[in-house]
Amino acid sequence: LRYLLDHVNPHFAQRWGSLSRVIFSFQIENESQGHMSTFNARWMCDINTQIRSLVNNGVLLSTGGDVDFGLSLRLENFQCSALDLISLHDYTMNEDYSRGKFQEAIRLAQQYGKRVYVEEFGGRGDIEMAQALNRIAATAHQQGLPWLVWQVVPNARSGDYEFFTKDRIAWTAFE
Secondary structure (H helix, E strand, O other): OHHHHHOEEOOOOEEHHHOOOOOOEEEOOOOOOOOOOOOOOOHHHHHHHHHHOOOOOOOEEEOOOOOOHHHHOOHHHHHOOOOOEEEEEOOOOOHHHHHHHHHHHHHHHHHHOOEEEEEEOOOOHHHHHHHHHHHHHHHHHHOOOOEOOOOEEOOOOOOOOOEEOOOHHHHHHHO
């Protein structure tokens, strides 16, 4: 961690850990400890507490999400003083279910002084991704939650969850 945070960014001529005039989040592990029957519920807080000691206060630290709403909304993450951002992941296409989880996340964020955003959602392929953008992104927007799509890439492969710029239906929905 120290090696990474001491790396000097050639564009800013500063070490990553000293940047404070930009908005970014360190995401230690995408979907950390997901799909595991046992896990360390404090791992995300412990690792970010260590990182917090190596960065300026202006750097926002994030959970990096988890495999679904249930794991993304772990109370331990909201209670962790080292975390600023709680990212939500889920691939449901049910907007009512998502709305309920978004409202739960907002309530927890307000209670614990955190920020919440929808970081990973979608569907497999062009049509499902467009549906997810029209349903889940729209629901997040209605709740006042910022959102972004997972991994925008140019080389489309059918059946993947990545967001492909060559998928015309999804790209139109995104635009």
